[in-house]
Amino acid sequence: xxxxxxxxxxxxxxxxxxxxxxxxxxxxxxxxxxxxxxxxxxxxxxxxxxxxxxxxxxxxxxxxxxxxxxxxxxxxxxxxxxxxxxxxxxxxxxxxxxxxxxxxxxxxxxxxxxxxxxxxxxxxxxxxxxxxxxxxxxxxxxxxxxxxxxxxxxxxxxxxxxxxxxxxxxxxxxxxxxxxxxxxxxxxxxxxxxxxxxxxxxxxxxxxxxxxxxxxxxxxxxxxxxxxxxxxxxxxxxxxxxxxxxxxxxxxxxxxxxxxxxxxxxxxxxxxxxxxxxxxxx
Numbered sequence: 001x002x003x004x005x006x007x008x009x010x011x012x013x014x015x016x017x018x019x020x021x022x023x024x025x026x027x028x029x030x031x032x033x034x035x036x037x038x039x040x041x042x043x044x045x046x047x048x049x050x051x052x053x054x055x056x057x058x059x060x061x062x063x064x065x066x067x068x069x070x071x072x073x074x075x076x077x078x079x080x081x082x083x084x085x086x087x088x089x090x091x092x093x094x095x096x097x098x099x100x101x102x103x104x105x106x107x108x109x110x111x112x113x114x115x116x117x118x119x120x121x122x123x124x125x126x127x128x129x130x131x132x133x134x135x136x137x138x139x140x141x142x143x144x145x146x147x148x149x150x151x152x153x154x155x156x157x158x159x160x161x162x163x164x165x166x167x168x169x170x171x172x173x174x175x176x177x178x179x180x181x182x183x184x185x186x187x188x189x190x191x192x193x194x195x196x197x198x199x200x201x202x203x204x205x206x207x208x209x210x211x212x213x214x215x216x217x218x219x220x221x222x223x224x225x226x227x228x229x230x231x232x233x234x235x236x237x238x239x240x241x242x243x244x245x246x247x248x249x250x251x252x253x254x255x256x257x258x259x260x261x262x263x264x265x266x267x268x269x270x271x272x273x274x275x276x277x278x279x280x281x282x
Contacts, residue, residue: 008108009108010105010107010108010109010110011108011109011110012102012110012112012272014275017279018275018279021275021278021279022112022271022275025114025134025138025271025274025275025278026100026114026271028134028137028138029098029100029114029134029269030098030100032130032133032134032137033098033116033130036096036126036130037096038096038097038098038116039094039096039097039098040097040098040099040100041080041083041084041097041098041099042099042101043073043076043079043080043083043099043101044073044079045072045073046070046071046072046073047070047071047073047079048068048069048070048071049071049078049079049082050071050073050074050075050079051071054074054075054105054235055233057106058074058105058106059071059072059074059105059106060072060074060104060105060106060107072104073101073102073103073104074103074104074105075103076099076101076103076113076115076268077115077117077236077257077259077266077268078235078236078259080097080099080115080117081117081119081259081260081262081264082259082260084097084119085119085259085260085262086260095118095119095120095121096116096117096118096119097116097117097119098114098115098116098117099113099114099115099116100113100114100271101113111270111272112270112271112272113268113269113270113271114134114268114269114271115266115267115268115269116130116266116267117264117265117266118264118265118266119259119262119264120262120263120264121263121264121265122256122263122264122265123218123265124215124240124242124254124255124256124265125215125218125219126265127242127254127265127266127267128144128215128219128221128242128254128267129219129220129221130267131144131244131251131252131254131267131269132144132220132221132244134269135244135251135274138274138278139281140246140251140274140277140278140281141223142223142244142245142246142251143223143224143225143244143245143246144221144223144224144225144242144243144244144245145224145225145226145227145230145242145243145245146212146215146216146224146225146226146227146240146241146242147212147226147227147228147229147230147231147240147241147242147243148208148209148211148212148228148239148240148241149231149232149234149237149238149239149240149241149255150208150238150239151185151205151208151209151228151229152166152229152230152231153231154204154205154208155182155205155229158202159177159179159182163231163233166229166230166231167231167232167233169230171186174186174229180200181197181200181201181202181205184196184197184200184201185197185201185205185228185229186228186229188226188228189225189226189227190225190226191213191216191224191225191226194209194212194213194216194226195213197209198210198213208239209228211239211240212226212228212240215240227243230243234255236257236258236259237254237255237256237257238255238256238257238258239255239256239257240255240256241253241254241255241256242254242255242267246277247277249273249276249277250270250273251269251270251273251274251277252267252268252269252270253267253268253270254266254267254268255267
């Protein structure tokens with residue numbers, strides 16, 4: 001029997017101070033994004049295309065009146081890009097959009113997000129700086145990890161390794177190969193050490209490390225670590241990628257991606273994690 005006051009596991013309830021803080025975070029982010037040229041978009045809760053961005057096991061689905069599969073919104077990025085390029089592109093030239101809305105994952109997980117997409121832009125530094133500015137408003141300076149999704153893919157292909165080794169961060173299996181340049185790459189964290197590693201890695205890996213270095217050098221935000229072997233199985237982030245982390249809580253993620261034939265960049269800031277971090281710290 002389910003009590004009348006129970007809510008499903010994974011859903012969110014905010015009241016009093018936490019509800020006020022949530023609105024404050026959203027208002028702060030909205031003002032900052034609008035001041036940097038972004039306009040707001042609110043996408044439908046329902047979509048026909050969520051399977052193109054996520055593992056189908058994560059999607060909550062049902063049928064429409066024509067018996068077509070409909071998904072409860074589980075990701076906002078590709079919906080924003082698709083709607084702007086396919087449906088609204090003729091009526092606006094705006095290419096910088098932000099959204100403040102939840103996504104839903106199977107079986108009953110609710111994730112509140114503040115996200116932004118810069119369509120047709122390949123400079124990820126602006127996304128990192130924007131996240132940093134939001135955190136700064138709440139006296140937070142979390143560590144940002146910069147990685148490049150291409151690097152573990154290349155290594156797995158060339159050394160005939162399973163990508164799951166990188167996805168599960170099984171460092172011992174990587175080190176057991178006794179490849180000097182791979183060991184140095186696995187241990188690379190401090191951006192100041194990247195030039196030493198660039199000299200010894202294969203040429204194709206060198207190109208991707210140079211992209212990480214160039215991104216770091218554009219940033220004013222300096223609380224940065226490199227994670228060149230980090231891998232996450234995403235359908236769209238395919239190159240440079242970042243994560244803001246505070247005491248094992250991921251506060252934001254973002255990266256570069258290709259959609260509808262265009263290079264774009266974006267991020268998602270996890271409102272729920274940020275609220276919990278601020279309330280814990282304050």
